[in-house]
Each structure stands twice: as structure tokens, then as C-alpha cells.
Amino acid sequence: RGLLRVSVPLMVRPPDAAAEGNLTAAVMTEVPLGPVDGGEVARLAEVARRSRRLYTGTRTLASNFAMRAAGAVLPVPAHAWFARTVYGSAMFQAIVSNMPGPDVPLSLAGPPLAGVYPILPLAPRAPIAVGALGWDGVLSVGVAADPALIADAALLADAVKVVYDELRGSPSAHPAPPVVQTR
Numbered sequence: 001r002g003l004l005r006v007s008v009p010l011m012v013r014p015p016d017a018a019a020e021g022n023l024t025a026a027v028m029t030e031v032p033l034g035p036v037d038g039g040e041v042a043r044l045a046e047v048a049r050r051s052r053r054l055y056t057g058t059r060t061l062a063s064n065f066a067m068r069a070a071g072a073v074l075p076v077p078a079h080a081w082f083a084r085t086v087y088g089s090a091m092f093q094a095i096v097s098n099m100p101g102p103d104v105p106l107s108l109a110g111p112p113l114a115g116v117y118p119i120l121p122l123a124p125r126a127p128i129a130v131g132a133l134g135w136d137g138v139l140s141v142g143v144a145a146d147p148a149l150i151a152d153a154a155l156l157a158d159a160v161k162v163v164y165d166e167l168r169g170s171p172s173a174h175p176a177p178p179v180v181q182t183r
Helices: 039-054 057-073 076-086 153-169
Strands: 003-012 023-032 094-100 128-135 138-145
Touching: 023 039, 039 153, 057 076, 138 153
Parallel strands: 003 094, 094 128
Antiparallel strands: 003 023, 128 138
16 A cells, blocks of 8 residues: 655744744645545544644744755755755655635625635646635635646546545544533
């Protein structure tokens, strides 16, 4: 059984930064490919288990620091080479990002927005990018696929829907409400 190595971009903030001081960093995780005993719920649990240690402040800040430090000491052509070397198919095969949005409707210059959709760019020779965006009670998923490397994008989109439906129907996808005690 194979593994898909995925880059997960994150917004991070140095410990001493103001609320508006966000940086972008990335962590890598692996997704098991092929059939998994327990189906998609088990696959999701395995990805969560593998990823848990990656989402620490020091790990994500280290990712950002490495790119910034390289930019500070390397001449522009060498920094560009470094960035292309660590950002692409040599390090990962896909990009996945979850972008939580507001839980309320928004407007643009007055009229309400009808919907929002995530669009992620592909990395060099990494054939797939998946974005999930929650907004006003709706989850939208966008999939970008390199047609030179993904033979049938419609088949991929159908598979994403099947996985989503399986996860949504799982009892673990609908946790019991918390018990509230009153006196």
C-alpha cells in the first residue's frame, strides 16, 4: 500500500506578534492510499494520528523560518532554486488546505455573496491541490488537477464526493452533543 505525501499550508503567528502578524508555513503529512480496513473513517483517523505532532507552533514556525532564512542569505537565483527544490514533487505530491471562514453571510459592496469556493494553485509537478472552505454553514471543496498528470478529473471529483458522503454518514462525523449539567 502506498502513501501520498501532502503539503498542508498553515497560517501561523510568532508568539510575540500582534493579531495581524500572520505568516504562512507548511507541514508535510502522509495519507495512506488504497483500501483501508474500516474505510474512510479509519483513513481519516490514521491521517490525524500521523499529523498530530506536526501542528505544533515550533514545527510550523521552523518551516517559515527556513524559507525566510534562505532568502536572507542566498542571492535571488539561489533562493529561487532552493524554493523550487523544497516546494514541489520532490517533497510532496499534493497540497491540501482547510480554510475556515465566517459563520455568517457576507456582502460585497452591498449585495450578499451567493457563495465562496476555494481555489488552490498547483505546485510544480505536484498534480493535485484540494481546498476546503467552510462559510456560513456550507462546506465547499475545490479540486485542482494537472491534466497532464491526472487522466480523469471527473473520476477524481466523483471519488471525492463518495469519500465525503461516507465520512458524513459516519456516526463519528456526528458526535453526541455535550452533556450540560445545571444545578
